[in-house]
Amino acid sequence: MGKLKVYYGWARIGNVRKKRALSVMFENEMLGCRSDRGQRCLRTLQDTVFERYQTDEEEKEGKRQNRIFTEYSLFLDEKPINGSLQRCLLINREADKNNVSKAMSERIFEALRKAFLFSNPGYKEPYSQLELKFE
Template identity: 70%
Template sequence: MGKLKVYYGWAKLGKIRKKRAISVIFENEWHGCRSERGQRILRAAQETVIERYQDAEEEKAAKDCNRIFTEYSLFLDEKPINGSLNKILQMNSEADKKHVSKEMRDKIAEALRKSFMQSNRRYIEPGWQQLELNFE
């Protein structure tokens, strides 16, 4: 297990960000990310829900970066998600399939769902979903 972390959470909305999104932030270096300045940047970017350590392959990719963080986002209100919490959590789980165990992916999805539902108490899943096939 490595020493670099991955932070999962919901993007903070403001002047820069206008759309709700799952924010996945990868550390690229240990010293800058865990400093007070690095943690302040992290808190400004997202509401962190859960974190995990990167595997060896993810850490190799981090060595080529010149920034202290790398962020990936999945936007809730854009295609193909169209406002579906279940769909966005499924897509996030699929993205982590190669690096994260099934148990940890389920734990991440549940933590993100719980956090989202606390912030959006009136949320209901869109009922017009198209039929889809899941092959696992």
């Protein structure tokens, strides 16, 4: 059996979703997710920017779920992010640090940043006195 995937992207805003968010979708089973219907569902939920394969630990968690996808979102305009793209991407990088190599993490960070800036050309980082440093 092949490995399951993780899809990184930005949530599509529409009738159901009203807030900008970084969306991370985990496959829980391969047949439903990679079918035409599963991929169409994924495209309606997010604009996928980056894909990677899950680690064995992530795969074990997914097998216990009863849905074909599990989504984790970081909402851009809510606390602790408060509209900061940089802070949102750093929090996502910190959440992935146990499952992703440093090089892969950097590729995900850059792909998400470029996609967001492309779709939001007038974006400016909000002023904040709080500085997050994850090492």
